[in-house]
Structure formats: structure tokens, C-alpha cells
Amino acid sequence: MLVVETVIVAVALSAKVMxxxxxxxxxxxxxxxxxxxxxxxxxxxxxxxxxxLTRGWRFWLWSVDAVLSFVFLATVVYAAYYGEVITPRAxxxxxxxxxxxxxxxxxxxxxxxxxxxxxxxxxxVEWLWWKRGPRQAIxxxxxxxPLRLVAAGTAAAGIVAFVWASVAAAGIAGPLNPxxxxxxxxxxxxxxxxxxxxxxxxxxxxxxxxxxxxDRDAAIIAVIDEAVGGREGPRIAGVEHGVASGAxxxxxxxxxxxxxxxxxxxxxxxxxxxxxxxxxxxxxFPNGFVQTGAGTTADxxxxxxxxxxxxxxxxxxxxxxxxxxxxxxxxxxxxxxxTVTMHTNEAGFWNRRELYPALGFARYLDEEYFGKKxxxxxxxxxxxLYRKGLEELLRMRDTGRPFYANxxxxxxxxxxxxxxxxxxxxxxxEPYTGTKVGAYLxxxxxxxxxxxxxxxxxxxxxxxxxxxxxxxxxxHAFKSAYFSETDSDALGVLMGREPVVVDRMNVPLLVHxxxxxxxxxxxxxxxxxxxxxxxxxxxxxxxxxVPMFGRSVFIDSPVVLGVRGYGLAGSLIDETxxxxxxxxxxxxxxxxxxxxxxxxxxxxxQIAMLSAASLLLDLSDAYARGLPxxxxxxxxxxxxxxxxxxx
Numbered sequence: 001m002l003v004v005e006t007v008i009v010a011v012a013l014s015a016k017v018m019x020x021x022x023x024x025x026x027x028x029x030x031x032x033x034x035x036x037x038x039x040x041x042x043x044x045x046x047x048x049x050x051x052x053l054t055r056g057w058r059f060w061l062w063s064v065d066a067v068l069s070f071v072f073l074a075t076v077v078y079a080a081y082y083g084e085v086i087t088p089r090a091x092x093x094x095x096x097x098x099x100x101x102x103x104x105x106x107x108x109x110x111x112x113x114x115x116x117x118x119x120x121x122x123x124x125v126e127w128l129w130w131k132r133g134p135r136q137a138i139x140x141x142x143x144x145x146p147l148r149l150v151a152a153g154t155a156a157a158g159i160v161a162f163v164w165a166s167v168a169a170a171g172i173a174g175p176l177n178p179x180x181x182x183x184x185x186x187x188x189x190x191x192x193x194x195x196x197x198x199x200x201x202x203x204x205x206x207x208x209x210x211x212x213x214x215d216r217d218a219a220i221i222a223v224i225d226e227a228v229g230g231r232e233g234p235r236i237a238g239v240e241h242g243v244a245s246g247a248x249x250x251x252x253x254x255x256x257x258x259x260x261x262x263x264x265x266x267x268x269x270x271x272x273x274x275x276x277x278x279x280x281x282x283x284x285f286p287n288g289f290v291q292t293g294a295g296t297t298a299d300x301x302x303x304x305x306x307x308x309x310x311x312x313x314x315x316x317x318x319x320x321x322x323x324x325x326x327x328x329x330x331x332x333x334x335x336x337x338x339t340v341t342m343h344t345n346e347a348g349f350w351n352r353r354e355l356y357p358a359l360g361f362a363r364y365l366d367e368e369y370f371g372k373k374x375x376x377x378x379x380x381x382x383x384x385l386y387r388k389g390l391e392e393l394l395r396m397r398d399t400g401r402p403f404y405a406n407x408x409x410x411x412x413x414x415x416x417x418x419x420x421x422x423x424x425x426x427x428x429x430e431p432y433t434g435t436k437v438g439a440y441l442x443x444x445x446x447x448x449x450x451x452x453x454x455x456x457x458x459x460x461x462x463x464x465x466x467x468x469x470x471x472x473x474x475x476h477a478f479k480s481a482y483f484s485e486t487d488s489d490a491l492g493v494l495m496g497r498e499p500v501v502v503d504r505m506n507v508p509l510l511v512h513x514x515x516x517x518x519x520x521x522x523x524x525x526x527x528x529x530x531x532x533x534x535x536x537x538x539x540x541x542x543x544x545x546v547p548m549f550g551r552s553v554f555i556d557s558p559v560v561l562g563v564r565g566y567g568l569a570g571s572l573i574d575e576t577x578x579x580x581x582x583x584x585x586x587x588x589x590x591x592x593x594x595x596x597x598x599x600x601x602x603x604x605x606q607i608a609m610l611s612a613a614s615l616l617l618d619l620s621d622a623y624a625r626g627l628p629x630x631x632x633x634x635x636x637x638x639x640x641x642x643x644x645x646x647x
Contacts, residue, residue, distance in 0.1 A: 005058070005122060006049060009065045012118035013041045017187075019114055020072040024079035025183050036165050036186035039158040044068060046155030065118065073115045075187060080479050084294050084567055085178040085187060087194045087313045162189065169193035176312065177581055179567035194313050224547050224623070227615050233557035237283065237520045242540020244513050248467035249332070249404040249535055250393070250458075253300060254447065255412045257473035259286045259506045260495050261444045266428055271445050274452035275510070278471065280519040282512035285526045285553060287593060289505045289573050292475050292528075293565040298350035300474035301341075301408065303528040305329060305359050307548035309620040310564050317351035321358040323627040326546055328532045330360030332404045335541055338362060338396050341406040342389050344370040345379035358630060361406075365392060376419065382411040382447055386454035393463060404535075411450070412443040414479065419446055437490040440477055465514055468538055472528065473507030476566075500596040502578050505566060511553070513538060525575050525593065526553045527561045549620050562613040562620075572606075572613035579606045 017037045021028050028034060048060040078086035165185050169176070170193040181190040235241075262279070264271045278284075292299035295315030302316040303309065306327035311319035324330075329339040339362045347353040347366040356364040367379060370388055374381045389407055396403040416439035419425035426445035432438030451471075458464040478491070492498050509526050511534065529550030536543045537552035551557060563571040563578070571580045577590040579602045588607060589599035 004125060005061060006045065008118060008121055008125065009048075009061055010041065010045045012121075013045065013065065013068055014038055016069060016072045016115055017041060019111070020075055020187060021182075023076045023111065024085060024187070025179060027183070030184055033183050033186045036161060036189055039161045040186065040188040041068070041158075042154050043158035043162060046152065046158065062122070065122075069115045073112055076112065079567075084313075084565065085182050085190055087191060162186075162192075165189045166192040166196070170196040172197065177567070177569040178313075180581060218545075220623075221545070221547050224549065224619055227612055227619060228549055228551060229558050229560060233555045236522065236524075236554050236556045239283075239513070239538075239554040241537055244468050244538040245540040246402055247514050247539065248393075248397070248402050248463065249337075249470070249539070250463070250467050251304065251404075251406045251470040251472070251531070251535075252451070253297075253304065253406065253408045253474050254451070254471055255297070255409045255474060256414065256440070256477040257412070257444070257447075257471075257507060258477050258503070259288070259473070259508045260499075260503060261441075261477070262286070262508055264441075264494055266432065266441065266494075269426075271426075271441050272448040274448045274455065275471070275508075278455070278510055278512065279508075279521065281516060282469075282510045282519050283516075283553070284519055284521045285509040285511075285524060286506075286521070287523055287525045288472065288507045288509040289525065289527050289561060290473075290475050290507055291561065291564065295350065296475045297408070298352070298355060299565070300472075300528055301355070301406070302359070304472065304531040305406065306624075307529045307532040307550045308624055309529065309549060309562055309617055311624075312564065312569070312617075312621060315350065317355045320624045321351060321354040322630055322633040323358060323624060324630050325358050325360065325624065325627060327359055328535060329362070329404065331532075331536065331541065331543060331546060332539075333360065333362065335539070336401060338399065338401045338403040339405075340365065340392065340396070340403065341408070342366075342370075342385060342392070343379075343408040344381075344385050344410055349378075354634065357632065365389070376411050376423070377413055377417065379410050381423075382409045382450035383453065385409060386450055386457070390454065390457050390461070390463075394461060397463065397466075408474075409447060409450075412440075412447040414477070416440050416443050419443065431486075431493055432490050434486075435490040436478060436483065436487045437494060441494075467514065468535065469512040470531065470535070471508075471510045472531065475507070476504040478504075497596070500591060501566070501568075501580070502591045502593060502596045505563075505573075505578070509553070511538075522553070523594075524553065524556070525559050525561070525573060527559075527573075529561070547623050549616060560609055560612055560616065562616040564617055570610065570614050570617070572609055574606065574609065577602065577606065579610060581610065 017034070018028055021034065021037070044064045045061070048064040075086050078084065166189050169181055169185050169189050172181075172193075176190075176194060176197045178190055178194075181193065185193075257275075262272050262275050270276060290300065291303040291309050293310030293315070294313065295302070295310060295317055298315055298317045299310040302320070302325075306325050308325075308327075310316055333339055339360070341356055341359075341361045342365040343349070343352060345367055347356070347364060352364065352366070370380045370384050372380060374384050385407060389405070393403070393405055396405070416436065418439070419442055423446055426442045427433075428438035428441045432441060455464070455469075458467070458469070478487075483491075488499070495503070507528075509531070527550055529548070530553050531550070533543065533548050533550050533552045534554065537554055551559070559573075559575055561573040563569065563573060568580055571578065571588075573579075573593070576594070577592055579588050579590045580599070581588050588602050588610060590602035590606060591599050
């Protein structure tokens with residue numbers, strides 16, 4: 001009986017390794033990664049048998065099966081939602097957020113049943129064993145010397161292989177790419193290596209050379225500026241430094257807005273007429289790209305407000321909120337600005353209760369201010385955000401001080417459940433009917449309509465002519481791992497071609513300057529890290545003493561954006577391509593930004609720039625972690641970090 005159940009568990013866990021690799025990593029190979037994952041299974045099964053020196057072997061064996069099955073399932077669902085492999089930190093924070101339960105429920109698929117199918121087989125074996133009648137006592141494993149030796153030897157061999165591979169992975173210089181490490185060295189190896197990997201090694205080498213320099217802070221900024229590039233260059237479109245000096249700043253982070261949604265038409269109907277008109281009277285950058293990681297929405301707030309990259313393996317709302325982040329709110333406060341950020345959900349969502357003070361906002365407005373009326377999804381609607389948010393903006397204007405306000409929309413959040421009838425939802429026709437794409441279009445149409453009402457009120461109130469207004473998308477719209485073939489076909493129809501990895505990262509940026517009547521469309525590549533330097537440039541604020549990893553979009557200069565999320569850590573985006581690190585030891589590939597499709601071989605210059613992109617990511621992390629600690633930091637107890645904590 002012991003042998004039978006051990007074989008069942010061992011075979012079942014081995015099959016789950018293959019299923020996890022297939023669903024989370026998009027494939028099973030290479031062989032080394034499979035072998036190392038199977039070695040870990042051998043370790044746990046061997047230890048379970050060795051631990052069963054008494055008749056408690058069944059408890060240990062079944063416990064190992066249950067725990068590893070949970071880890072496998074969590075890995076797959078987490079990868080589907082974030083495009084990343086879950087880390088021990090995320091697992092230790094236990095569970096998923098009730099706020100986003102619908103999103104995670106949608107990610108569950110019939111294939112996930114196989115992670116627990118062996119429980120039925122074990123139960124059947126037990127039932128048959130008991131049905132035989134009076135049972136012969138199962139001897140303790142202590143009396144099975146050969147089996148004990150096999151179990152201990154198997155576990156020892158697996159431990160040696162696993163430790164060796166984990167140490168090697170932890171020693172990788174530069175960003176630790178979850179996808180490539182998991183494929184080539186195993187999912188378990190990555191999870192251990194992510195704990196011990198020293199992020200910032202490249203930054204330490206670059207900054208270490210500055211020991212003894214008189215003005216070390218200025219020298220560090222010079223290192224960052226050199227890595228970023230693009231601080232100097234000709235001005236574009238006649239926009240001079242300080243052209244909007246003293247203006248208010250209203251930044252709108254638009255939930256799940258991607259460039260392909262703008263100017264999209266279905267049967268002659270515009271999905272985003274407000275955004276399309278805004279593009280005609282603003283600087284419009286369709287080639288914007290995200291710098292988010294595991295924190296998605298919160299990471300976008302961080303990147304826009306600090307000009308820094310997301311954290312390596314966890315949300316910034318966990319990684320950096322114990323620091324005094326030197327970003328846009330603090331910089332503008334020093335210039336006499338009042339600062340506020342608004343989100344209709346409870347401030348514990350994404351640990352904003354700690355994130356916003358870390359960013360330096362004077363205050364935040366959340367569910368307590370906006371209330372729960374007109375609730376859609378997990379918080380009040382965009383219409384409530386804009387209506388009550390405008391009341392606060394008018395109050396701030398009456399104080400006589402200029403202000404910076406960051407509004408974060410939420411209604412167009414995945415999973416795009418049907419909008420209530422009172423919102424007059426747009427129902428997309430075939431081939432979008434019943435697809436995730438059709439549901440997304442409905443939410444985009446509503447969110448765009450709400451934005452239109454807000455802009456109209458800004459114009460009536462006069463704030464429009466007194467403010468820089470910025471609109472940017474926060475992250476990808478779809479969890480592509482769980483796209484059905486019908487969904488993929490519908491998105492292909494909407495885009496006019498087959499979607500590629502570049503499209504998931506592509507979000508628009510619109511910048512309206514007071515007095516601007518005619519829009520300017522620019523094909524320059526920009527990032528969320530460019531928002532802070534762009535605002536300071538328009539306001540004429542000297543930020544030469546503030547490290548920033550972006551550059552003003554009004555300076556025509558080369559661009560290099562590091563990529564940390566989407567399973568592409570250590571990759572880059574330049575003026576022409578997304579250059580992706582693939583498997584360890586393999587040549588990178590490049591996806592053209594303006595002609596996406598089959599990847600091509602990158603140029604020698606692009607391959608060389610991968611090192612610069614890795615340095616950028618390392619410098620950003622080293623800078624953020626090296627900032628002064630916040631005395632009032634209260635941790636993240638009671639916070640909701642989607643995919644990581646319970647509310």
C-alpha cells in the first residue's frame with residue numbers, strides 16, 4: 001500500500017511539473033529545467049517517505065502532494081494574471097485578494113482540475129484497501145531498510161542538484177529574468193534564487209567607482225544620466241522649457257487603456273471619441289510603453305510619479321513604501337504646489353495607504369471620500385471619481401496655490417463584467433459578442449464617456465485653461481494566457497492583424513498644454529518613466545538634483561527603456577524595437593515596434609545596449625532602496641495586494 005501510494009504521488013507530481021511549465025511558461029523544454037523541477041519533486045517525496053518512520057507516512061506523503069499542488073496552481077494562476085512567476089514572498093503573504101476575486105475566478109480553467117485529480121485516485125485506492133475487509137497492519141517504514149535507503153538517497157541527490165542550480169542562478173549578474181530562469185533551471189530554482197539573488201550588482205560596480213568623489217550625489221546622478229541618455233537634444237514642436245510655468249497639473253491614469261483601443265471603430269462607431277478628440281488638441285504619443293512589474297496599477301503610479309522602474313520581483317507597494325521616494329509630489333511641494341491623489345477604492349488596495357505617503361502626496365482621497373454609491377466592480381464608478389474629484393480640484397484652486405492631482409480610474413478594470421443597464425452599456429456586435437474583447441470595448445466606451453464629461457466640466461470651470469492635463473494607460477488589458485481562440489480572433493479583427501508581445505506593453509500618452517488648440521502626433525517612443533521629467537520640463541522646474549530614469553518627451557533624443565515585467569526582465573525598448581532576452585545562452589530577438597510580427601535578429605548595437613538596459617534597472621532599484629527610511633512607515637498589515645494578500 002505504501003509503495004502504491006508513493007508511486008501515485010510521485011507520478012502525479014511529475015505530471016503537474018509538466019503541466020505547470022506548459023501553462024505558466026508556454027512550454028515544457030529545455031530538458032535541464034524539467035530535470036531540476038523533477039529533482040525537487042524527488043526531494044519532497046523522498047523526505048516524506050523518510051519522515052514516515054512511524055505509521056504517519058500517509059500524513060507526510062499526502063501533505064507534500066497537497067502543498068506542492070497548491071504551489072503549482074498558484075504559479076499558473078499568478079503567471080496568467082501578471083505574466084510573472086510567483087515568488088516565495090508572494091506565497092508567504094498567502095492568498096489572493098477578495099477585491100479582485102472575479103478576476104482570479106475567471107483565470108481558473110478546467111485544466112487546473114488536474115492539479116488535484118490524483119486526490120481522487122488516492123481516495124479510490126484507500127477505499128479499495130479498506131473494502132478488502134480486516135486490514136493487515138502496515139509495517140512502519142523503519143522496518144523497511146532498503147526503501148528507507150532509496151528514499152534518503154533520492155532526496156540527497158535531488159538536494160545536491162537543486163542547491164547547485166540555485167546557487168548558480170542566484171549569482172547571475174544583472175536582472176533575474178523569471179521566464180528564462182524557470183525554463184532553463186526550473187521553477188523551484190527561480191523561486192529560491194529570487195530570494196538570494198543580489199539585485200543591483202551592476203549598479204554597485206558603476207557607483208563603486210565613485211568612492212572618494214567630492215560631490216558623490218551629483219556623480220551618481222551623472223552615472224544615471226549617462227545610462228539613460230537623452231537629457232540633452234533639440235526641442236520638439238517648439239515646446240520650450242517652462243512654457244507652462246505655474247500651471248496646475250492634472251494627471252489621469254486610465255485603467256487598462258491600450259493604444260489599440262484608441263481610434264478603434266466597430267461598424268463605423270468610435271470606441272473612444274473623447275480620447276480621439278483629446279489627441280487632436282494635445283501632444284499624442286501612441287508609442288508609449290509600460291514600466292510595470294508585479295504591481296501593475298500601483299507600479300504605473302510609481303513609475304509616473306518617480307521616473308523609476310518597478311521593483312524586481314514584487315509590487316512597489318511592498319518593496320519601496322518604507323522609503324521617502326523623491327518624486328513628482330515632493331518636488332512640486334518644494335515649489336509651493338498642493339498635491340493630492342484620488343482612487344475610489346479603499347486605500348488599503350495595493351497598499352496605497354503606505355504608497356501615497358511614500359510618494360510624498362500631501363493627502364489621498366479614497367473610498368471614505370468617494371463613498372460606495374454607483375458602485376461598479378469593486379468601487380465607485382469613474383463618474384463618481386471625476387465628479388467628486390472636480391469638487392476637490394475647485395476647492396484647491398480657491399486656496400490660491402497651484403496643485404498637482406493624480407486621478408486613478410478603476411471602472412475599466414479586468415475582468416470586464418457586464419456594466420449595469422443604468423450606464424447604457426455599449427454592446428459590441430459580432431465577432432465581438434460574448435468575447436473578452438467585446439466586454440473590454442464596452443468598458444472602454446463607458447470610461448471614455450466619463451472622461452468626456454470630466455473634460456467638459458474642466459472647460460466650463462476654467463481649470464482646463466489653467467492646467468497641464470495628462471492621460472496615460474497603466475498596463476495591459478488582457479490576461480492573454482487565458483484568451484480563447486475566439487478572443488484572439490476578435491482582437492485580431494479589432495487590430496487588423498495578429499497581436500504580438502509588443503501590443504501588450506503599448507499604452508498611449510497624451511499631454512495637453514494650456515492654450516493648445518491643435519494637436520501634434522509624435523511617433524517617438526516614450527515610457528511612463530518620462531512623465532515626471534516631462535511635467536517638470538513644462539513647468540520650468542530645475543530637477544538636475546533629482547535622479548530620474550526617463551527624459552522629457554519634448555527633447556528629441558535617443559531612448560532606451562529597460563523592461564522588467566511581462567516575463568521580459570533585462571530586455572529593452574529603443575526607437576525601433578523591443579529587444580527580448582530569450583533563453584539563457586540564446587541570442588536575443590527583436591520585435592519591430594512599427595511593423596510587429598515575426599521577430600528578427602537585433603543589430604549589434606541593440607545587443608550591446610542590453611547591458612545598458614540592465615544597468616538602468618539595477619540603478620533604479622539601488623537608488624530606490626537607498627533612499628531614507630520613512631519614520632511613519634506602518635508596514636502592510638491589513639493591506640490588499642492583489643494576488644499576494646487577503647484583504
